[in-house]
Amino acid sequence: DSGVTQTPKHLITATGQRVTLRCSPRSGDLSVYWYQQSLDQGLQFLIHYYNGEERAKGNILERFSAQQFPDLHSELNLSSLELGDSALYFCASSETGGNYGYTFGSGTRLTVV
């Protein structure tokens, strides 16, 4: 157990739907990062939150949004889902700067049918 908890582990939904992925960071970590892993794109950085505030955006689609709550858990919202959104979504956390690396959760496997 890495200390980063992601739920659900698996999600199957239809095109056009909206889903929410949840992440609880490791105790004491203030930063949360979201990544998308697909066969063709590899690991893509989506967004970074630090202590409730957005710090950086990567290759995140406008249909996707995220937030980090006062208790530091984070949610990634994916809407108007398309077949191409099927992927493994990882959450990772770190202490302030992440210079010692990130701790990853076990991921949420999203399948859009």
Added chain:
Amino acid sequence: AQTVTQSQPEMSVQEAETVTLSCTYDTSESNYYLFWYKQPPSRQMILVIRQEAYKQQNATENRFSVNFQKAAKSFSLKISDSQLGDTAMYFCAFMTSGGGADGLTFGKGTHLIIQP
């Protein structure tokens, strides 16, 4: 923008052999951090080793060591006495030293297979 290149999509070696995975990167930064992550079939991303660019000494963690060549922008991972449990995808990753706000940049990965 930084890029990370792993030129070996797949490698296969016999158990107990030594194997080296290659990684090159492109950056204009002078200070940064480099990482190797392992992703076994369980899909969990596990940090293997970390290197600070301003340190000339190569990092070592038990059977895992790196060969960091800053001028050549090369960061290879050597696994000694390979074990069946080392079978996994290995990702090289880069992060700037400015707090890592933009996150880790990953290479495409190398699938390492350890044969019994």
